[in-house]
Amino acid sequence: MKIIDWNQLDTAAQAKTLTRPAQTIATQTREAVTALIEQVRRGGDTALRDITARFDGVDLATFEVTAAELAAAATAVAPELQHAMQTAAARIEAFHRAGMTNGYRVETAPGVVCERLVRPIARVGLYVPAGSAPLFSTALMLGVPARLAGCREVVLCTPPSKDGRANPAVLLAARLTGVTQVFTLGGAQAIAAMAYGTASVPTCDKVFGPGNSFVTEAKQQLAQAGVVAIDMPAGPSEVLVIADAAANPAFIAADLLSQAEHGPDSQVLLLSDSDALMTAVQNALALQLQQLSRAEIARQALAQSRLIKVATLETAFDISNRYAPEHLILALRQPRAWLHRVAAAGSVFLGDYTPEALGDYCSGTNHVLPTGGAARAYSGVSVSSFQNMISVQAASRSGIAEIGGCALTLARAEGLDAHANAVALRMGSAP
Missing domain, CATH: 3.40.50.1980 (Nitrogenase molybdenum iron protein domain)
Known part of the structure; x- marks a missing residue:
């Protein structure tokens, strides 16, 4: 690594100095990822088998990890590592639990109460990379807040190793955090499977997790198309x-x-x-x-x-x-x-x-x-990442009398007569 003197660079050179490698290859990966997503959308499990054989070099009859395989994972992980994973999970839980909110309730005017409810996202998808190394720690980082949030279904995808199996430590992390289903799927194809759903992989409401430029591109394309929500660009x-x-x-x-x-x-x-x-x-x-x-x-x-x-x-x-x-x-x-x-x-x-x-x-x-x-513009994953915030408001007869005039003025100024009428009828002042 050479030393670069910032003050000796012009504006263009400074911008180039801060250019990320992934930004320079995005145009090369975009079309490839688009093709993979479309292949999975159209072909489902058959496409997933073909893509997995092509990129991971394994021919899988099924993708879902069985309950027996999950249970056996503990015996395949050294006791010292098991203890370290349990300790890490406890610390992750302590920090994330402290940031949880149960919502709030405010009386904004006499007779007018506004609330914010917190509800778990029903089904979430977690992606755990294993490209150059299986990142079982990522399974902890995603699984713990998903469990704290109360998500009913938690789906995890992780690439298969050369023998077609998922890494035992990843499986142990999934078991420790209460993941409900695990699939040996990796790359952009795993993201597409969780977004669209297949005969094997359930459709997820939101997809989480880091990955290489292909994974990040797949998340962004699917989010921009409105197919699935994502946590953030995490490349x-x-x-x-x-x-x-x-x-x-x-x-x-x-x-x-x-x-x-x-x-x-x-x-x-x-x-x-x-x-x-x-x-x-x-x-x-x-x-x-x-x-x-x-x-x-x-x-x-x-x-x-x-x-x-x-x-x-x-x-x-x-x-x-x-x-x-x-x-x-x-x-x-x-x-x-x-x-x-x-x-x-x-x-x-x-x-x-x-x-x-x-x-x-x-x-x-x-x-x-x-x-x-x-x-x-984005923050790291937290418990709230796995939750929806729902607004609630309730006005009594005296409440609408208190704030209805404000609503009428604003609605009429915007030319929305039906809005104004909905308020005026309740105030007993409809024309």
Whole structure:
């Protein structure tokens, strides 16, 4: 990774520096994803078998994981990992439960009561990636809030391994969180199956989960077509680190590599006002890469990542808000004092001893976060992501007398006579 001096770039070069890898290949994947979606819509399970054989190299007679397979998953997972998963699930539940709301009720005028009811989405679909590594932690991150929300049916899709089976740890996570059905399906075809439904896969009201550029494109196409709701655009992983001169270069390098190893389309950025720190991070990256089992994947991600020298930390925050990273690490001496400068980020990690990996697994926050700049408008997954908010209002005879005049004035000003009449009749003042 070369060091780029932000102040030496013109406007076009600055924009190019912040371009994500996924954004450059979107035009190449769009048509392919459209074709896959249409194939599943028309062909159902038959299409899913053909696509799975083509991309995953396995010929599956059925996609649904049986109850016996789910029960057997626990015996295939090491006790230490089982304990860690249970501990992580408990912390995820504690954090997400604290943010739950039961709705509220307000008297907005004498005789007029407005309420907000909270109801679970009936059937939700969860996508758990397994492209370069099975992310069973994602099953926890999605399954726990879905259960807390009270969703009646929770469908989970995850790609099959070469033997045609789902990863045992993913199955254990599904069982721990109360998932009702699991299917060995991956990629854009899994998203299409949950959106349209097939003979095997039930139609879901909303689809959740991260994935590669194909998965993200499928979610966006289906949402834009009004076929299914989605949580957010959650594509290739990314991290942006803002560091001062006193930051630990080894820690920063480790955090950058922890995201780079997710996949070749991941992107990592370091912004600092210290030349010495940037050079030290370069050296630490080279050293730590030699120790990684996924070094080649990380190298591909680093090739499209950036070390950016800024004149001031204020500039770094301006750039970060423009980029709107999935993960933002503040490797600063007083990180909380800078938190007010953060306007757009999926999740923020404060100080030297809060690596992004804690949020990925067991701090309690959710790791399903908006990527690709979507953090400017989207938030990470929470219990409310799995719920609908329903408004209720009730006016008594005295209540409509209290506020009806306001409604009449507004309706007549908009030229909506029937609206005005519906109010006037009840007020006893119809023309």
